[in-house]
Amino acid sequence: MDETEQATTITDFDDLQELLEAPAPLKLGPGDRIPPTCTLGRYILEAALTPAIRRRLRAPGSLAVIIQAPTPAWVGPLREAAADLTRWTQVVARDGSDRTSHRPDKRNSWIVDALTVGGRALGIAAAPDRLLPSTLTATADIWITVRPPSPAVLRQAIKAATGTLPRQLPDGLGVGLDFPELCVAIRSSTSARSCIRRLQDAAVARNLADKSVATAAPISELHGYDAVMPWATGVIRDLQAWRRGEIPFDSIDSRVVLASEPGLGKTSFVRSLARSAQLPLVATSMSAWFTGGPGYLDSVLRQAEIAFAEAAALASTGLGGSLLLLDEVDAVPDRRGLEDRNRAFWTTVIQHLLTILDGSQRSTLDGVVIVGATNHGNRLDPALIRPGRLGRIIEIGRPDVATLARILRFHLGDDLKGEDLFPLAELGVGASGADAMAWVKRARHKARAEERDLVLADLLEEIAPRDARATEDLWRAAVHEACHAVVSHVTNDGVVRSISIVGQGRSGGQTVTMSRDVALSRAAAERRVMTALAGHVGETVICGQPTSGSSSDLAMATKILVDVHAAYGLGDTLLHRPTDNATSLLLMDPLLRQAVEDDLARLRATTTDLLTEHRPLIEELARLLVSERQIGARAFIRFVEEHLQGRRVRTDRDHPEATHG
CATH class of the missing domain: 3.40.50.300 (P-loop containing nucleotide triphosphate hydrolases)
Known part of the structure; x- marks a missing residue:
């Protein structure tokens, strides 16, 4: 139809071919039940009408009305139901299926012609602002929002179709089903119970809710x-x-x-x-x-x-x-x-x-x-x-170490109960929760394939597969990390949380400790420096010479001592200087550089004596690290205590008089 053509029909059929191909109206006999195709549209429209809207529809005069359908499939049924409300001059019903004519700029002249002569115009769509003539949506006197069928509406439709009014419907019956699915489920000449069952099955098949x-x-x-x-x-x-x-x-x-x-x-x-x-x-x-x-x-x-x-x-x-x-x-x-x-x-x-x-x-x-x-x-x-x-x-950020340990514990369930997962989380830091779930799945699969229970090593292999370093390099890495851990423990610098020789990027291993000190004294700062120097010194004492793997440790030790002398007020002066760029500060201040160098030399000597004293413990711990690749907090404490206890027993046997003070 041309846009300028005068509208004489009461319905906007944008596609004449669709009208010609439409099936003939359903004819019902005296004893026939009424199918939901004839009732659902009327029932949900009636449920949406308030007394005030009903009074206004019955009153004479020009009126512009919009009915917002729950979905496009309800547009046709609501158009038929709305015909009983009043006599409409123009009805524009659009479901969005026609890209050319279902637009706000189409058929506005129809609305103008109907309303300016005192007529009544009705628009029906699921998205009125996008589909209906803009003249109608801008000037609507009544806007009726129709909700999906309520339990009361479904009971009415089932009674009309079956002749039986269900006493009570299950919660959520028909939720998410569109008009076609509801009509197929509520069938005439069947029982109300079978209608309810089909509605339930249709909701499952529709799979609307996840x-x-x-x-x-x-x-x-x-x-x-x-x-x-x-x-x-x-x-x-x-x-x-x-x-x-x-x-x-x-x-x-x-x-x-x-x-x-x-x-x-x-x-x-x-x-x-x-x-x-x-x-x-x-x-x-x-x-x-x-x-x-x-x-x-x-x-x-x-x-x-x-x-x-x-x-x-x-x-x-x-x-x-x-x-x-x-x-x-x-x-x-x-x-x-x-x-x-x-x-x-x-x-x-x-x-x-x-x-x-x-x-x-x-x-x-x-x-x-x-x-x-x-x-x-x-x-x-x-x-x-x-x-x-x-x-x-x-x-949402990536989980930290403690959170990753809790995620592993959640996915493990009853497996590995009592095991310390913090060291594994340390190795996997930077991974996602999905990665953690995948580790556990693969570790369980391996254990099942070998017909045995899951062990910690299975999970370790998934988080950190074995590297291809030479035996000598693994031993040096184990000695380096064991020295960090032992010095931290025996000087009371911090609590050892985990020790690992699993390679990560350019790092051949790591030792994680928690400091015991909230505010540093000079002694506490020096204990921290000794822990940092321990890897470098231990490689020298036990392996014969150090390697470049201690670079970051030396940087940490140097920075702590720069802070001691320049920022913390723990040196010979109370003058505070920013130490964000410690390297520049050392280059500009030869006195500071000499003070830091003297402290490093003194603490290196003290650390050497300490590592020499505890060399048997360090070597035993390093051998365990080569075998296990990582050691948790509880395992470390247990190992150190057993070693020290065994050493006391050996000492007592060599010197029996030591037990008689």
């Missing part, structure tokens, strides 16, 4: 999410208050974007949140919007609407809300970087998404918690992360 939620861990058992946990616990608390009617939903901080590198568990966290908050989860993404249809603009927008409508349907059926995951949200580009040839397409997509998120009076998102997920938080359009839309971005 069933992985049932197997997700509660957020109380998660580790590595310190940044996002306060938000999540706040949402759970506020949802409970909203369900009790104590606060409105718009007072909940219900929208956020989770950003991290790949593999840090954003989607796993969302599933756990859904479980802990008792929310059904609907997961969607930009790629799903493209693959759910032909990929044209209207198809993409329609798929986006369907995703939000599904979440809204779940939230509006007495389940206490829903959770919508917008994965890959960075696939919606920042408009500031768009090329001219793509600008029109993406601008429309972004604007439509913003319209859905805006939360205006027409919104159906009450009760929907929305979480975006992205690997690139810096690529989001600023308009997306404003308050009221997706809110703010929360960055």
